[in-house]
Amino acid sequence: MAAADIFDLKGKVALVTGSSSGLGVRFAECLAENGAAVVLVARRADRLAAIRANIEKSGGRAVAVEADVTDRAAMRQAFDAAENAFGTVTILVNNAGVVNSSRAVELAEEEWRRVLSTNLDAVFYCAQEAARRMLAAGKSGAIVNIASVLGLGVAKGVIAYSTAKAGVIQLTKALALELAFKGIRVNAIAPGWIVTDINRDYLAREGAAIKREIPIGRFGEERDLDGPLLLLVSDAGRFVTGSTIVADGGQIVALRG
Secondary structure (H helix, E strand, O other): OOHHHHOOOOOOEEEEEOOOOHHHHHHHHHHHHOOOEEEEEEOOHHHHHHHHHHHHHOOOEEEEEEOOOOOHHHHHHHHHHHHHHOOOOOEEEEOOOOOOOEOHHHOOHHHHHHHHHHHHHHHHHHHHHHHHHHHHHOOOEEEEEEOOHHHOOOOOOEHHHHHHHHHHHHHHHHHHHHHHHHOEEEEEEEEOOEOOOOOHHHHHHHHHHHHOOOOOOOOEOHHHHHHHHHHHHOHHHOOOOOOEEEEOOOHHHHHHO
16 A cells, blocks of 8 residues: 555544644644545644634645643533534544643642643543544544653653643553543654754753764654654554553653663
């Protein structure tokens, strides 16, 4: 089978959370470029409208839904909007996330809950909602959870984020085990340092030392996750479930030895 065919997403409906900035924008664009109808979900309606317009200008199909992933009622409405526009969501990319930089003894309870609620609880609830709807519609599909190399190793000052992302990796395995025989594959991507608008200035200032720890010798670009994403949501990955693809330029390997 030709690569163009095996990665073709025509007829698929993809919902991407956190798609108003950073990696979420690239994920949505990549899915649309390969034929999927895309549902953009985030809190910033103005940003979503602009991204939707760009996708449509390039020949893709998209709708924008303003919603907070921590609001379960709002997310149910987002899935309703997706179905009204394109049909049952058969690809879910759980990308929305927040980070907090605090040492453990200084971390406030509300910040711990904010990070865990967005980065772990919402991942489960969105996956649960997507799976329930796929099963009700008799459709197979794919769920991709965006984890992090900090779910596999730790660094100082990001205890809540690291804990949540480790939970995402374990959640991915548990969901995959329960849903595989029903035709729903669940996998994760664990990125390392990927340059986005959120961290661009920080990496420009502080990135030299970090870059020395990356065997491939550079930070990742947003497009470096296109391949892992397309593998996991397309027929190219139809025998892959419960896996976490690490895309970090070899950083974890270097740290573990």
